[in-house]
Amino acid sequence: MKLHSILHEVAEQPWVGTAGDKLQPAVLKAFEAGGEAGREIKNALHGTWLGHPLHPAITDVPIGAWTAAAVLDLLERSGSRKYAPGADAAVAVGLAGAVGAAVTGLTDWTGTTKEKRRMGLVHGMMNLGATALYTASLFLRKRKSTRTQAVCLSMLGYGMVSVSAYIGGHLVYRNQIGVDHTATADTYPEDFVAVLPENDLKEKAMRCVKAGEVAVLLAKQGGEIFALAHTCSHLGGPLSEGDLLSGGKVRCPWHGSVFSLSSGDVVDGPATEPQPRLEVRTRNGQIEVRLPKGES
Ligand code: FES
Numbered sequence: 411m412k413l414h415s416i417l418h419e420v421a422e423q424p425w426v427g428t429a430g431d432k433l434q435p436a437v438l439k440a441f442e443a444g445g446e447a448g449r450e451i452k453n454a455l456h457g458t459w460l461g462h463p464l465h466p467a468i469t470d471v472p473i474g475a476w477t478a479a480a481v482l483d484l485l486e487r488s489g490s491r492k493y494a495p496g497a498d499a500a501v502a503v504g505l506a507g508a509v510g511a512a513v514t515g516l517t518d519w520t521g522t523t524k525e526k527r528r529m530g531l532v533h534g535m536m537n538l539g540a541t542a543l544y545t546a547s548l549f550l551r552k553r554k555s556t557r558t559q560a561v562c563l564s565m566l567g568y569g570m571v572s573v574s575a576y577i578g579g580h581l582v583y584r585n586q587i588g589v590d591h592t593a594t595a596d597t598y599p600e601d602f603v604a605v606l607p608e609n610d611l612k613e614k615a616m617r618c619v620k621a622g623e624v625a626v627l628l629a630k631q632g633g634e635i636f637a638l639a640h641t642c643s644h645l646g647g648p649l650s651e652g653d654l655l656s657g658g659k660v661r662c663p664w665h666g667s668v669f670s671l672s673s674g675d676v677v678d679g680p681a682t683e684p685q686p687r688l689e690v691r692t693r694n695g696q697i698e699v700r701l702p703k704g705e706s
Contacts, residue, residue, distance in 0.1 A: 417577060419579070421528040430527045439522050449678065455517035456679030460702060463588040463682050465514035466578070471507025475500045476544065480568050483561045498551050501564060503543055508541045520678030521644060521665040526585045529577060534575035543567035590683040591646040592639045596623035598686065604696035611635065611697060616660070618650040621699050626688060628697060629654055629671055636671035637688035639698045643667075644681035 420426070431475045441448040444545050457464030477664055482497035496560045515537070519530045550560035581587045598621065605619040606628060620642050625640035627649045636658070648663030658671045667681035674685035688699040 413573070413576065414580065415642040417529070417532060417573075417580070419423070419633065421532050426528050430531050433531070434520055434527065435651055437516060441517075441520075452517055453518075453676075453679050455514050456521075457514075457682045458676045458679045461682060461684070464516060465511065465513075465518050466582070466588060468507060468510045469575070469578065472504040472511055472541075472572065475504035475507060475656055476564070476568055476571060479504065479564060485562060487561065494551075495540070496559075497561075497564075498548070501548050501551070505541065505548065508537065508544070512537060512541070518680060521667075522579070522587065523664075526587055528583060530586065533577040533581060535575055536570055536577065538569040540574060541566040541571065572691055588682075590643050591641055592643045592686050594624065594684065597624065597690065598624055599699070600701055602689075602691060602693070602698040602700045604693075604698050606697045608692050608697055614654060616652075616654050617651045618648065619697075621688065626699055627660065628686075628699075629660060629692075631656075631658055631671065632660075635690045635697060637690045637694070638659070638669065638671065638674050638685040639688075640653050643676075643679060643683040643685055644679075649685070 431562040444451060451481075455464060457467075476694045477495045479500035480502060482493040485493040485655045486497060488553055491506040496660070501556065501703055512534070515530075515534060518535065522530050528548075547563040548561045550556040550563065582589065584663060603621055605621050605626060606617060611617055611628055611630050613630050613633065616627060619626050619628055627638045627640040629636045629638075631654060638649065638660070641647075642649055642662040642664065644662065644667050647662040647667075647671075647694065649660055653661040655668065657675055659668050661668045662681070665680050666678065667676065668674065668678040669681070669685045670677055676682060676684055689700065689702050691698050
């Protein structure tokens with residue numbers, strides 16, 4: 411049986427779904443309870459300020475540090491005792507990084523549903539298990555008499571975090587979490603193309619139209635017409651089915667990301683990548699759009 415099939419079996423267990431049903435709303439409520447500060451912290455943890463998800467960058471710290479610890483432990487076991495302090499320090503650095511990885515990962519997990527949420531929970535539980543093993547290892551490393559057990563626990567933790575890293579790859583490359591869903595092979599029109607009669611777009615309304623190969627969101631607010639890529643950059647939600655917010659913003663119907671209509675910038679996560687913006691003009695009663703010059 412392949413590793414992927416085993417993990418899939420685990421993710422399909424009813425208790426995984428039940429745990430997700432309880433934990434996800436609790437985490438979202440905790441952010442909501444923080445008001446404006448909670449909103450800003452959530453955005454920061456998603457990585458909206460970075461333009462990319464923050465979680466995968468932080469996971470490099472525990473994985474790198476614990477890889478170094480495994481190498482140094484093996485050197486120490488082979489008789490070079492001078493490597494022991496370095497191994498212990500690497501375990502501690504990995505634990506500090508694991509806290510950051512856990513917090514950012516949990517935040518990103520609040521923007522997942524169904525199979526992605528289940529697999530994400532398994533990923534998180536495995537990381538928690540590995541962190542617990544490394545924590546116990548760090549304490550046992552303090553005494554010479556328990557050093558062998560400490561190294562064994564670290565190796566066990568390394569195996570667990572390796573499987574968890576495999577799941578992380580599955581979540582990105584198979585489930586497409588964290589990738590920009592507007593990065594399509596379809597090409598945006600470089601010259602103005604007519605997409606809708608002007609009269610068919612009412613004030614405070616949104617429409618999904620086609621511009622060449624791509625779906626485009628048209629929105630009208632304050633007499634001004636805006637155009638963005640229709641597919642949400644987070645996980646592909648249909649923006650025209652979301653909410654048109656005051657102040658020139660649109661909220662995705664799937665996980666609540668908010669984008670500026672004028673620039674496409676992310677106002678609120680979980681999205682971290684902006685929505686491609688299109689130039690708009692009206693000619694002969696038609697709304698026309700094109701990719702802004704220099705943004706192909
Ligand atoms: S698809 Fe998740 S916020 Fe749009």
